[in-house]
Amino acid sequence: MRTITKQALIPALTVISLLASGCSSGSGAGTDTGTGESVEPGAGATAAQAAEGHGAADATAGKGGSGGQRLAVGAAPPSSGPAGAAAVAVGDVIASAPAPGAPSGVLAKVTAVRGTTAKGTEVNTAPATLDALLGKGKADGKVPVDPAAVSVEPLVKGVKVSWAKNGERRFGPHGASLPLGSLRLDVGASVATAEDAPASAAASVAGFVQLSPKVEFAYDGSRPHATPSPAPANHTAPGGAFIGLSGDWSSQWRFKGQAAASTASGKPMRMPFAKLHADPVIQVGPVPVVVNLDLTCYLAVEADGRVSVDIKQDLKGDFRVGGSYSWAGGWKPVSESGMHSTPVQAAVTASGQAKATLGTEASVGLYGAVGVSADLAPYLRGEASAAATGSSDGKGSVTADWKAFGGLDLSGSLQAQLTIFGTPLFQKRIPLGTLHREWKLASGRFSSVTSQPPAG
Numbered sequence: 001m002r003t004i005t006k007q008a009l010i011p012a013l014t015v016i017s018l019l020a021s022g023c024s025s026g027s028g029a030g031t032d033t034g035t036g037e038s039v040e041p042g043a044g045a046t047a048a049q050a051a052e053g054h055g056a057a058d059a060t061a062g063k064g065g066s067g068g069q070r071l072a073v074g075a076a077p078p079s080s081g082p083a084g085a086a087a088v089a090v091g092d093v094i095a096s097a098p099a100p101g102a103p104s105g106v107l108a109k110v111t112a113v114r115g116t117t118a119k120g121t122e123v124n125t126a127p128a129t130l131d132a133l134l135g136k137g138k139a140d141g142k143v144p145v146d147p148a149a150v151s152v153e154p155l156v157k158g159v160k161v162s163w164a165k166n167g168e169r170r171f172g173p174h175g176a177s178l179p180l181g182s183l184r185l186d187v188g189a190s191v192a193t194a195e196d197a198p199a200s201a202a203a204s205v206a207g208f209v210q211l212s213p214k215v216e217f218a219y220d221g222s223r224p225h226a227t228p229s230p231a232p233a234n235h236t237a238p239g240g241a242f243i244g245l246s247g248d249w250s251s252q253w254r255f256k257g258q259a260a261a262s263t264a265s266g267k268p269m270r271m272p273f274a275k276l277h278a279d280p281v282i283q284v285g286p287v288p289v290v291v292n293l294d295l296t297c298y299l300a301v302e303a304d305g306r307v308s309v310d311i312k313q314d315l316k317g318d319f320r321v322g323g324s325y326s327w328a329g330g331w332k333p334v335s336e337s338g339m340h341s342t343p344v345q346a347a348v349t350a351s352g353q354a355k356a357t358l359g360t361e362a363s364v365g366l367y368g369a370v371g372v373s374a375d376l377a378p379y380l381r382g383e384a385s386a387a388a389t390g391s392s393d394g395k396g397s398v399t400a401d402w403k404a405f406g407g408l409d410l411s412g413s414l415q416a417q418l419t420i421f422g423t424p425l426f427q428k429r430i431p432l433g434t435l436h437r438e439w440k441l442a443s444g445r446f447s448s449v450t451s452q453p454p455a456g
Contacts, residue, residue: 088113088121093132095367097281097288104279104368105290107420130289130366131238131422136221139284142246145213145293146280147183153275160186161274182248184210187273191259191301191356203260205299205356207253215291215364216322217282218242219421223327237327241421243371244322244334245293245364254312255356255380260305268302268357292368296361300377306352309382311404313441314342321374321432322364323414325423331414333432339378341406346382346442348402353383362412369420374412374432381405381438401445407438 088094088110096106108125109132115122147163148171154161162172163183170178178184188206220240261269276295281288317339325331359377363370384402414430 088123093128094125095133095287095289097290098279104292105281105288105366107290107367127420129420129422130219130287131221133287134219134221134238134284137285138220138222140218140220140242141282142214142216143280143282144181145215145278147181149280150183150276150278152185153277154273155275156187156189156271156273158188159274162186178210179212179248182210182212183276184208185274185297187297187299189271189273189299191257191261191269191303193258193260193305203257203301203303205253205255205301205358207251207358209297209358209360210250211247211295211360213245213247213293213295215280215282215293216242216244216246216320217284217289217291219284237423238325238421239327241325241423242322242334243291243364243366243418243421244320244324245362245372245374246318246320246322248316248318249339249376250314250316251358251378252312252314253356253358253380254310255301255354255382256310258305258308259301259303259354259356261301261303268300268355270298270300272296272298290367292363292365292370294363298357298359298361300357300359300379301355303354303356304352307354307382307384308349309354309404310347311380311382311441312346313380313406315339315378315406315408316342319376319410321362321372321376321410321412323372323418323430325418325421331418331423331426331430333412333414333430335374335410335412335432335435337376337408337410337435337437339408339437341439341441346404347444348382348384348404353381355379355381359409365415365417366420369417370415371418371420372412372414374410377409377411379407379409380441381407401443403443404441405438406441407436410435 090110090112092110094106094108094110096102098105106125107128107130109128110123111126112124113121114124146165148165150163152161160173161184162170162178164170164178164180172184173186186208188204191203191205193203218241219238221238223237223239274297276293276297278293280291280293282291283289317337319339320334320336322334323331324334357377357379359375359379362372362374362376364372364374382402382404410432411434412432414432416426416429419425
């Protein structure tokens with residue numbers, strides 16, 4: 001098997017703060033002999049904080065696996081300064097929080113030490129896995145993502161961002177009314193209408209998405225039997241593992257007008273309006289586990305241009321997506337959602353159908369390797385069917401039944417990069433399985449009477 005190596009420069013600050021004792025020590029401050037289920041939330045280190053030298057502890061150099069103790073899990077604490085110089089040697093596995101040159105963190109094995117300069121220590125590295133550091137240890141916890149540490153890139157004009165951080169810190173136009181730990185995005189966009197639609201039928205989608213995300217991480221190094229095939233040589237696959245994203249969701253949006261939107265291939269017109277990124281650091285004993293979180297919020301509209309809608313709803317609930325590993329069963333997808341909707345208003349006129357989605361795509365990984373991708377897509381849908389009748393005296397009528405629906409689609413997949421846990425490689429993506437729910441918001445009937453002079 002060919003081993004891919006790369007050359008890296010470890011900054012001097014990182015080298016100084018390497019911990020000489022690896023995860024094999026059972027007496028360090030990073031262990032917890034209790035249940036290990038208590039996780040105290042806090043701010044994870046961002047790349048900017050690491051660059052300034054006051055983020056989480058920069059790196060851990062491990063010499064071997066832990067001896068089966070339960071490791072404390074929590075958000076990375078502020079660095080207390082250098083812990084003493086520690087030489088970097090061939091065979092060391094380095095786990096580093098985000099730092100200049102490595103914004104997603106680093107998990108790598110040192111294959112060669114090339115030398116030390118004023119800028120740092122130059123080494124060759126190869127990919128490493130978490131089991132090399134955590135060994136037979138156990139860890140399990142959830143850490144809220146600090147909304148103040150999330151970078152937001154608006155993709156269209158008019159996107160408004162507000163957040164409320166734990167600790168009474170608030171920002172943005174809606175910050176005063178947000179629950180602590182929440183991030184909110186407000187957006188509004190016009191949608192193309194049918195060519196023959198009147199000006200009064202102008203179409204638009206407007207609303208907000210509010211999230212309180214948490215990253216979940218679990219690792220269980222105990223195994224009942226030998227490592228299953230086809231695990232790489234010298235690897236001891238853990239007995240269990242989990243990586244995922246959960247949290248509370250709240251949204252309200254309105255879809256109105258006579259929209260006509262679809263792509264040339266007949267798919268919905270998709271409009272991403274904001275990208276969000278965060279790299280929370282979960283401290284597992286002495287090891288900084290870097291979770292990379294990317295979110296893309298989008299609008300999607302699919303409409304035939306014949307129906308005019310005015311639908312508005314509130315949607316609240318929670319969600320959980322991720323991948324769960326067991327020694328006996330391998331990787332299994334986790335896809336859960338508990339959403340409930342409150343219709344605010346709904347009306348549909350004419351005959352046709354239209355659908356609007358205000359959704360979020362998410363990817364979760366470790367040290368820059370994407371492990372889980374998911375698409376949480378709440379939607380609004382309106383449809384109407386018309387029937388016309390006529391008589392020989394020139395009189396006729398048109399009757400239409402209309403319905404408005406709310407719904408939720410949740411889909412995604414597990415990626416092969418989940419082998420970063422030290423688990424056996426799987427050859428293709430594992431679908432999360434599509435979760436589809438739909439509920440009626442309102443329904444009704446409208447009719448119109450026409451008359452024409454009899455022929456002759």
